Amino acid sequence: MKLIIDETRCKGCNLCTLVCPYRIFQEGTAPNRRGIVVPTLDRPERCTNCRLQKLYGRVLCGVCQMICPDQAIRWVEEGPFEPQKVVIED
Amino acid sequence: MQGNTACAEGALAAGCRFYGGYPITPSTEIAEHMARKMPKIGGVFAQMEDELASIASVIGASWTGARAMTATSGPGFSLMMENIGYAVMTETPCVIVDVQRGGPSTGQPTRAAQGDMMQCRFGSHGDMSIIAVSPASVQEMYELTAKAFNLADRYRVPTFVMADEIIGHMRERIAVPDSVEVVPRRPLEKGTLPFAPGEDNVPGFPAFGHGYGVHVTGLTHDDRGYPSSTDPRVHERLVRRLVGKVEGANREIADYEVTNPDAEVVFISYGAPSRSVAQAIRDLDDERVGHLRLKVVWPFPDFALAAFKNARVFLVPELNLGQMVREAARHTAVPVVPISEIGGELHTPRRLITMAEGYL
Amino acid sequence: MNFQDWLRADRLPHIYCTGCGNGTVINCTLNAVNQMGWTPEETVFVSGIGCSSRAPGYIITDSLHTTHGRAIPFATGVKLARPDLHVVVFTGDGDLAAIGGNHFIHGCRRNIDLTVICMNNYIYGMTGGQGSPCTPLGAYSTTTPYGCDEAPFDLASLAVAAGANYVSRWTSYHVQELTRAVKAGLETPGFSLIEAVVQCPTGYGRRNKLREAQDMIAWMRDHAVLLKKWRRMDEEGVPHDPATFPVGEFVRRNLPAMGVPK
């Protein structure tokens, strides 16, 4: 699975950057066509949901999606499936 | 039977299954009767915390598809005005009974008046149109209340029963029919936009709980029901349709009685003063004196005035300082004269005869 | 079904300002509704007027966006006429506690089977940030330019006193707890109030040194005190910092209720 930010909905409040335990969301720098600075993803494959949601059959963290006031964060299927290299930080 | 009881019975016969109200003289007997009857027939009686809540609960219940009503009087009627506008904007069928009493303010709680005729028509803010009936007997309290539900459902508009303390508290023998005509709401055809004009400018009704997924808002909305509150064209189109669906059906909605159509002096009346006029006409026994009695007062049947080809004057007895008289005067070149009676007493036939004789 | 499937995708993005907490509360509510296994056909959302009350317009169910303060009586009519429908009310602090205050306490007293979610942002957002009955003492708004000098309502305690069967308070920072609380409210027969303290960076934060949504979220995180701890402090006579407020479940009980489907 893959984490995405829907640019047509995001208003650039950056609450996701505050709550993600892995700090995957980083404040963006350049405005998009709507004039909104959308956060960027830093190594999103570190997201637990992306890695393990299928395995456990339920949403495991999802705080970014829940707190996003603009319903702009969700996970989409990746296809075809490719093994992800995960860097474990200490 | 008492007028207020007849009103409640007429509503029940028409299939009213939700009553939301707040006690106020002189309408309270309607609520009391509903409180006794509703639980026995599987309906809902809700005594709300005030009139704002009463009309709100009625509108909410109506959106589940139920026939719903409330009853009140002057001060309570004033409190309902905002949500009446909401019902107009959202095209919510509902019946509001106003047993009119003397005002302004607390005024004369136990005496009759017809001072709310303009308020029911124009009381809420913005441009709108509504339907109002005015019973002149206990029998009509029953019949016109039942009819009000059909009108409300047919045109998806709040419909008023503009009674008064005299008719509400009067007791008369009435003939209760075995059944009353019930014309149910036309449901929205699936796949149709919920606020698209539909036939006769009246959209089908998408009752809650049937999978329509309709969004109902008092904001100016498009055919989907979505707010669109800054576009002048959307607003104009919507409000013109809301007004037009009622005004355009004036002839279809109209309900009135004509006595002596060739008369030269013609009384126009509605509600309780109609009784004084009828008595005066009988006592006068003169074909030169006629009577136009309105059972539906809004929309005003302007074309009915033209039926009196020989009319030299219209006399309008009302229990106010002149409300419907203005409406009549707008539609005819013939002089229109108010005959006002305030304080709670009905016009005496003697007074009306003297007035009529003065013009003969 | 995912909770985002309950949204009217054709109406997004919604009109809320950048960083507005209302969107978060919608997520938590829809998540809880979704977890209940209800279908959109049997669920109705009702609201009054204000920013929070725009929420039902973004949800695919039948919904009533009504007049200012009157959401609860409208919802009462829906619920009494069709007790089998699940009726959820979105409201705000101005809508619920000021103009709708009477309906609020009578809804609690009747214990009518509604779940009321109040997005308390401490001000009137839609009209541009005026003081509300929930504006904290000393806080600035366009109508309290010298600091609010009226004491605010404690909505949760008010609902408990008035007879509601379920009452809790969380904030838009506490997304998991808020979701669980809404679900508990949906499960409890009778009147449920879930007070969700939300950030309004535009109308409130800007005038109270919390300009960014992140600042407000951090403020809520740092000033919300768990109810258990709050009560223990009461027992021990430890004074509360006036800027803090308790969060948690205030009551869950089973008093006689109205409009519960048989």
Add this chain to the structure above:
Amino acid sequence: MKHEIRFSGFGGQGIILAAVILGRAAAIHDGKYAVQTQVYGPEARGGASMSAVIIDDDPILYPEVTAPDIYVIMSQEGFLKYGRTAPESAVMLVDSELVQDRPACRYHEIPSTYEAKSTLKKVIVANIVMLGALVATTGVVSEAAIEKAVLDSVPKGTEDLNLRALKLGFDLGRRSMKDETA
């Protein structure tokens, strides 16, 4: 001489305030007549907002802008809603960073948001930068008048920042005039 100026952008950019300041400069400090009107939706942030000013030497009777000769456009959505139909005789100032399209009429690209952010470190004064550029390129009001009007209108303690924003706008405006003639 009559001018009709239309401002458009998204809610929160200070589109309405910019128009108010321009009108104040004309009516109070330049001794002309001015009327300011506005159109906005329910949202306080985002959404296309529009405000307009008419400036005239004679009293203004009809208050609405019908055929603007000057446009100030600060968002792409605002351009699509209010700027796209500008006639060829008009002149338009666009925020070069936030507006992607360009009109058929004469226009000046003013990087007001970018400059407010990078030079002044306060994106909130982008509208004042734009006002400065507007005055420098069109001369609808005098520079002295707009300076006084800005000082009248901004919160206490921000006068210096806003004056710097205005001056930056004058420079950006002049530079864009030079580019045009070159």
